[in-house]
Amino acid sequence: MAVDERFCFMGEWYDPQASMTRTYQVLFYPADSSIEMYDVKTRRAFLKRTKCETIKFNDFFIGNTINIFSRSIKIADFGDAFTARSIGKNQERTLAIIKPDAIRSLGDIISAVYENGFTIARMRMVKLSQNEVMYFYSEHKTKEFFPRLCEFMTSGPVVAMELVGSDAVNRWRSMIGPTDTQRAREQGAHLLRARFGTDGTKNALHGSDSAESVQRELSFFFGSKYGVNTACYNDTTCCVIKPHAVAEGRAGHIINAILIAGFQVSAIGTYSLDKVNAEEFLEVYKGVVHEYPKMVEELMSGACIVLEVRAQNAQAVFRDFCGPADPEIARHIRPRTLRALYGKDKVKNAVHCTDLAEDASLEVEYFFRILDH
């Protein structure tokens, strides 16, 4: 790669002091992971070319929020024709749905998504009403199977995911295989509907079938926000899969381990926290835990995946399952815990879990009630 090869994006940052959104031209040099920024309005250099090793090329996709020296910058668009031409084709989007019969395999499906080179830009677990399913699948309303389809799609929660990757629409549809689970099994055991589907109607997964469908379906789940979020705030606790673990593609394995251990995941969502949100969420650790500033940095360094975890005595049992905060200690004394298996150090320790019973519903509400609105 040429040392001076650079890619240009338009970035937006909400300046809380001035109560306004500032727009920057963000230049990224992959050869040495350096960044340069210009304020579009004042036409002045804002950041001279500086190495920023925490940022990776893959982080630059439209809609993603990245942390550049403590500022949460949203990538709003490509900044020049070269960038749009050279990487735009690798950033196609599609809408995937994990249907009610496959929710139990949530972790394995998310792992398959990452293993096939997709990024999950947005994700939410929702319960759809009869009217919402009828609207979503309106093209099939005259078909004989329509009542069965509506009954199935309202029988439990679904997880909608916005996937980003090369040739996303076609690639995701070939990964899931034919509509009928039986036919998928005949075509290949690796197909996701073969692995996770049940029958002709209960077929585990959905994928948009064209660019027009992608637009319509993304706006259904993430624009108009059809479907109610499934958080129940009862017998539950909060688990945040930290940005480093998400970026390393570990989220699926972590969710799988949580499900195998007998916990229920009753809500899930992706969140990109800015500094204000990260400080607010971690406030109880301020002045108490030496690593607090670094914990804030980590939490705002990229997208995290938040789970509402349900079980009897959820907060205490789940905290125990996460293990000691320091992964090194966890590997010595509790080697089967999440932090022992997926943590790197005291700050990048894979997951945050609620530490005090009285905070469990507050932490779940912080994401699924306050930030969602």
Ligand SMILES: Nc1ncnc2c1ncn2[C@@H]1O[C@H](COP(=O)(O)OP(=O)(O)OP(=O)(O)O)[C@@H](O)[C@H]1O
């Ligand atoms: N012949 C059928 N019998 C029973 N259910 C069916 C049949 N055809 C389709 N369905 C159900 O309706 C859904 C929508 O059908 P469609 O023809 O759009 O298939 P698809 O594009 O493979 O699936 P999806 O739209 O869910 O990605 C299917 O996923 C399946 O759940």
